[in-house]
Amino acid sequence: MPNRSLKTYTIGDKVLVALMLLLCFITLYPVWYTIVISFNDSTDSLRGGIYWFPRKFTLQSYITVFQDKTIIKAFRVTILRTLIGTVTNVLFTSMVAFALSKNHIIGRKFYMILGTITMFFGGGLIPYFILIKNIGLYDSFWVYVIPSLFNFYNMIIFMAFFRELPAGLEESAKLDGANEIVIFIRIILPLSLPVLATIALFTGVYHWNDYFMGVMYTNKQDLQPIQTFLYRIVASASASKTVVAMPAGVAAQQVSSQSVRLATMVVTTAPIVCVYPFLQKYFVKGMLIGSIKG
Amino acid sequence: MKQIQLHKKTFFQRFRDEKYLQIMALLGIAWMLVFNYAPMYGIIIAFKKNYRITVPLFSLEFLKSEWAANGGFYHFIQFFKDEEFVNVMTNTLGISLIKLFVNFPLPIVFALFLNEVRSHKFKKVVQTISYLPHFLSWVVLGGILTTWLSETGLFNELLVKSGIVAQGKTYLAYPEYFWSIVILSDLWKELGWSAIIYLAAIAGIDQELYEAARIDGAGRMRQIFSITLPSISGTITILFILAVGGLFNSNFDQIFVLWNPLNSSRSNVIDIYTYNVAMRGMRYSYAAAIGLFKSVAAFILLFIANKVTKKINETSLF
Numbered sequence: 001m002p003n004r005s006l007k008t009y010t011i012g013d014k015v016l017v018a019l020m021l022l023l024c025f026i027t028l029y030p031v032w033y034t035i036v037i038s039f040n041d042s043t044d045s046l047r048g049g050i051y052w053f054p055r056k057f058t059l060q061s062y063i064t065v066f067q068d069k070t071i072i073k074a075f076r077v078t079i080l081r082t083l084i085g086t087v088t089n090v091l092f093t094s095m096v097a098f099a100l101s102k103n104h105i106i107g108r109k110f111y112m113i114l115g116t117i118t119m120f121f122g123g124g125l126i127p128y129f130i131l132i133k134n135i136g137l138y139d140s141f142w143v144y145v146i147p148s149l150f151n152f153y154n155m156i157i158f159m160a161f162f163r164e165l166p167a168g169l170e171e172s173a174k175l176d177g178a179n180e181i182v183i184f185i186r187i188i189l190p191l192s193l194p195v196l197a198t199i200a201l202f203t204g205v206y207h208w209n210d211y212f213m214g215v216m217y218t219n220k221q222d223l224q225p226i227q228t229f230l231y232r233i234v235a236s237a238s239a240s241k242t243v244v245a246m247p248a249g250v251a252a253q254q255v256s257s258q259s260v261r262l263a264t265m266v267v268t269t270a271p272i273v274c275v276y277p278f279l280q281k282y283f284v285k286g287m288l289i290g291s292i293k294g
Numbered sequence: 295m296k297q298i299q300l301h302k303k304t305f306f307q308r309f310r311d312e313k314y315l316q317i318m319a320l321l322g323i324a325w326m327l328v329f330n331y332a333p334m335y336g337i338i339i340a341f342k343k344n345y346r347i348t349v350p351l352f353s354l355e356f357l358k359s360e361w362a363a364n365g366g367f368y369h370f371i372q373f374f375k376d377e378e379f380v381n382v383m384t385n386t387l388g389i390s391l392i393k394l395f396v397n398f399p400l401p402i403v404f405a406l407f408l409n410e411v412r413s414h415k416f417k418k419v420v421q422t423i424s425y426l427p428h429f430l431s432w433v434v435l436g437g438i439l440t441t442w443l444s445e446t447g448l449f450n451e452l453l454v455k456s457g458i459v460a461q462g463k464t465y466l467a468y469p470e471y472f473w474s475i476v477i478l479s480d481l482w483k484e485l486g487w488s489a490i491i492y493l494a495a496i497a498g499i500d501q502e503l504y505e506a507a508r509i510d511g512a513g514r515m516r517q518i519f520s521i522t523l524p525s526i527s528g529t530i531t532i533l534f535i536l537a538v539g540g541l542f543n544s545n546f547d548q549i550f551v552l553w554n555p556l557n558s559s560r561s562n563v564i565d566i567y568t569y570n571v572a573m574r575g576m577r578y579s580y581a582a583a584i585g586l587f588k589s590v591a592a593f594i595l596l597f598i599a600n601k602v603t604k605k606i607n608e609t610s611l612f
Contacts (some may be wrong), residue, residue: 009412012514016410023404024423026482030438031426032446051472096322099398104494105307106316111323120327120593123333125565126572127351130339131332134350150325180314209431212413213549216573225432234437234551237444254471262441265434272429287490 009130031273038062038262061263071264074226077279078268079215081144081225082207090200092149092191097158098184125216132217143217144207144225154199157289161195162188186194198286201279226268233261306498340582343367347578362579369583378567386563389476389549390541397481398537402530404485405492406518421493424486432483439479440466453525466552469560476561480548491533529607539596542588564588 037045049055065071100111121130131192137143164187173183189196214228224232237258276283309316320534332351339345343360350356362368373379404424411417427435440451443465450462465471503521512520544563553561564584572581596611 013412013461015517016407020411020420024420034438054463095318102315105312111319114323114326118330121334123336124589125568125586126578126582127333127336130336130351133347147329148321211433226551227431229438231433231551234433234440237440261437265437269430269434276429280422280425288494
């Protein structure tokens with residue numbers, strides 16, 4: 001940042017600050033509005049005119065959300081896939097990276113070429129879908145875990161990190177008779193917490209926010225994550241042209257389903273939004289290593 | 295020394311010595327063979343007559359099944375003749391090109407502006423807020439959009455109140471608004487996040503350059519155009535190449551949420567079309583052919599963009 005010697009604020013500075021404030025407002029307001037409506041009485045919301053705060057405050061939508069068995073189940077799927085998916089991805093990817101960070105191993109060059117090709121070519125959605133069906137992952141919880149077990153891109157980031165670690169520790173462990181698996185678990189992993197955290201955060205956000213796998217690879221309602229559940233409501237809402245022209249009963253149902261939808265959205269997003277400001281250092285770092293390697 | 299010792303061992307001995315490392319590496323290779331290479335092999339269905347989902351990819355039945363007409367290229371030819379072809383290409387490239395000309399440069403502008411903010415604290419706060427939308431999923435943003443843009447939603451409420459329109463409408467049900475919705479919502483979501491790379495590049499610029507420019511009497515604008523922009527042009531170029539390579543990749547996550555049969559004439563992009571052809575129409579071979587056409591076209595674009603930028607300013611991806 002240019003360290004200006006003059007400390008007076010010009011008109012340019014003021015315009016700039018105003019612009020940035022406007023941008024912050026545009027960014028925050030839609031989120032704030034969603035929260036406000038989700039806390040407002042659903043029939044009252046229909047009258048419009050709510051902009052800043054709830055007019056008729058109620059927790060009804062949230063009570064509905066937390067009593068809905070389907071929603072609870074969907075949250076459970078999301079939490080499970082995020083936890084299991086993230087832990088297994090980080091462990092598996094870093095394990096492969098540890099092996100490939102050793103220049104001397106047989107076939108390393110070949111392995112790396114195999115991996116690099118995958119960054120440029122892929123089979124595409126349909127052959128992938130057929131594969132998932134063929135290997136029996138369709139309609140199985142593990143479809144969220146096994147196909148996301150490994151990521152070549154992240155593997156390269158891990159590899160670069162492992163190479164910077166001092167070789168001495170590993171050497172002495174080897175003299176004590178430890179094999180590479182023990183070394184990896186006991187020595188390498190504890191030393192790599194910053195990079196593990198960074199990759200885990202990205203993978204975790206991916207799992208938390210992904211809805212498409214639940215649409216594509218499962219038909220069972222019990223297996224749909226919360227984002228897929230939301231997707232189905234949102235998609236049907238965007239296609240329905242009008243609320244007013246419907247029979248009263250249907251319209252009322254639509255309205256209450258809107259506030260329940262908003263409440264579900266708030267509950268779904270809250271964990272990430274509350275956590276990211278404190279972890280943004282890691283996110284930014286991850287984004288930067290990623291972009292340099294790419 | 296070590297090198298010489300290694301050469302004396304046979305291949306088998308070396309392999310045994312590093313067996314644990316090999317197991318670790320080969321597990322990763324096995325994963326890639328299944329989840330990256332098997333689908334590549336699966337592309338064969340694009341050249342088969344009409345693949346049925348019940349036939350396993352790795353079976354004699356599949357290999358022996360009939361090939362498509364026209365030397366296997368029947369489905370590709372069919373796609374070019376398809377009445378949806380022009381529409382699909384227009385939507386895909388139209389949305390992507392507008393994104394390239396609007397949503398690509400704006401994060402650079404934002405980064406330049408933010409860099410000019412003097413208060414460090416204020417800058418940090420703006421930055422943190424600007425990341426927020428990136429962490430919302432497209433489903434959640436889709437939910438916000440359907441709420442705002444519905445007939446009784448906030449957007450219409452304001453328009454009606456200010457007398458601009460007499461009666462609101464559900465914007466997502468009309469094709470003519472679709473592109474604007476897609477482009478603006480993408481901008482809202484990713485503006486701050488995309489600026490990270492540029493801000494990092496700007497932070498790496500040698501401060502003495504600015505010092506010297508100021509002594510020479512260069513104003514703020516002059517400094518931006520003569521120092522900041524040229525210093526980050528390498529970063530811009532690399533990201534530009536990648537963006538051009540992705541022109542055929544409409545943001546599937548986004549469009550899949552906002553797409554519906556009513557706005558289909560402006561929202562049917564290659565990816566959506568492929569999905570519907572396969573998952574609703576069960577025409578797997580045809581869908582795979584469209585998918586393959588897309589990857590090949592994307593790769594060619596990436597290659598050309600790389601070549602051109604290499605010529606112009608000597609920065610390239612590979």
